[in-house]
Amino acid sequence: MNNTTYNRTEDPNGYTVDHNMEKEFLLSYYAILLVLTVAGNTLVCVAIYVDIRLRSPTNWFIASLAVSDLFYGLAGLPFRIASMVTPMSSSEVCTIWIWVDMVCAAASMANLAVISVDRYLKITKPFSYHMNMTKTRSFLAIGGVWVYAATLATFAIIKWPGAGGVHTQDGGYCRNDNKVFYTVANIVAFLSPLMVLIASYSMIFRTALSHFNKMKYMIVSSSSREDRRKQKSVVRDFKATKTLAVVLGTFTVCWAPFFIMFTISQYDENFLDDLPPSVAMAFFYMFYLILPNLNSACNPFIYAYFNVEFRRAFRKIMWSSCDGQRHGSNTRRKSSVTSFFQATFIRRHSPQAGANDDTNHNHNHSPRDDEKSFLNGDNTTVTQL
Numbered sequence: 001m002n003n004t005t006y007n008r009t010e011d012p013n014g015y016t017v018d019h020n021m022e023k024e025f026l027l028s029y030y031a032i033l034l035v036l037t038v039a040g041n042t043l044v045c046v047a048i049y050v051d052i053r054l055r056s057p058t059n060w061f062i063a064s065l066a067v068s069d070l071f072y073g074l075a076g077l078p079f080r081i082a083s084m085v086t087p088m089s090s091s092e093v094c095t096i097w098i099w100v101d102m103v104c105a106a107a108s109m110a111n112l113a114v115i116s117v118d119r120y121l122k123i124t125k126p127f128s129y130h131m132n133m134t135k136t137r138s139f140l141a142i143g144g145v146w147v148y149a150a151t152l153a154t155f156a157i158i159k160w161p162g163a164g165g166v167h168t169q170d171g172g173y174c175r176n177d178n179k180v181f182y183t184v185a186n187i188v189a190f191l192s193p194l195m196v197l198i199a200s201y202s203m204i205f206r207t208a209l210s211h212f213n214k215m216k217y218m219i220v221s222s223s224s225r226e227d228r229r230k231q232k233s234v235v236r237d238f239k240a241t242k243t244l245a246v247v248l249g250t251f252t253v254c255w256a257p258f259f260i261m262f263t264i265s266q267y268d269e270n271f272l273d274d275l276p277p278s279v280a281m282a283f284f285y286m287f288y289l290i291l292p293n294l295n296s297a298c299n300p301f302i303y304a305y306f307n308v309e310f311r312r313a314f315r316k317i318m319w320s321s322c323d324g325q326r327h328g329s330n331t332r333r334k335s336s337v338t339s340f341f342q343a344t345f346i347r348r349h350s351p352q353a354g355a356n357d358d359t360n361h362n363h364n365h366s367p368r369d370d371e372k373s374f375l376n377g378d379n380t381t382v383t384q385l
Helices: 020-050 057-085 091-124 135-157 179-221 225-267 277-306 308-322 336-349 351-360 367-376
Strands: 165-169 173-177
Touching: 020 057, 020 277, 020 308, 057 091, 057 135, 057 277, 091 135, 091 165, 091 173, 091 179, 091 225, 091 277, 135 179, 179 225, 225 277, 277 308
Parallel strands: none
Antiparallel strands: 165 173
16 A cells, blocks of 8 residues: 555655665565565465364354465565566556555455454353354454455546546556545554554453463462363463554554655645654654565564464474375375375365354354353463464
């Protein structure tokens, strides 16, 4: 989305950034980000698909977030790299770029908001959560997120009355003059989801901390096996929420400065003139070119570092991809990765696997079943993220 005003190698205040050194740095940076973004988010999607323990409503939302980041890596970053190599002269290509950027940014923010609401329901209402958040409802929510993102992106490329619309400037710079729309879009697509995120996680941490403290005092007075299981269950959910809070914090750090500066620039393109040139250049590099593009590559590393289940799934996939099968006397055996995915496919499409998948999504769980699993620290019922 950060190409919508300044898809160019020159910032709005006249500080050129198209010198060879700067251009080579940005090209290398974007190329590395493209590889990390595509590889990391593909790994997240594959892990959720092949590992039955990761198939839960929360993780479906995480898969949707990974798809939006993957889409940006496959479509948004190549546009950005190409624009630095060859000046953009086609307004049609510029329009496609702006649409892709807006879809990815809007979908990411909406997915984060949905994830925060999902975690709020999971933490505050654990015994009714599995009845309310079914697989069908989670998929409907994901569909709504993408319809919303596509609609907002379509509005972005419409030439509204009094707006300049999408066009290319001299030098092949892509620009979209539509300050009224972008002001409203920033409020709808960024500020509103951010308020939902902050409110949800504030209530989540208050509730989770209260549960954690209660369990801690309970364990002090009793050291039975059942009490230890209760404590592990609460700690597990608390850690799951912490992981998503790190995702939220990373997103906010990467995008909040851009949206603030982007909104101001719609009304005053020279608002950085009062700063020393070196500071203005640093702001432009960091908040327009580096941080917003970095966010899409961060989430897979956050999951791998903080979440045991994702880390286990990543390791399994990597081992299956790297470990070769031994050769027979005259015939070559199938590679381990092929065997792994084929076995997964058979398991997923067998009648028993269908029943297991439904059980994993807790379609048939009653509140009593959920309460029993929650108190016993059952990993298949308590979502681990």
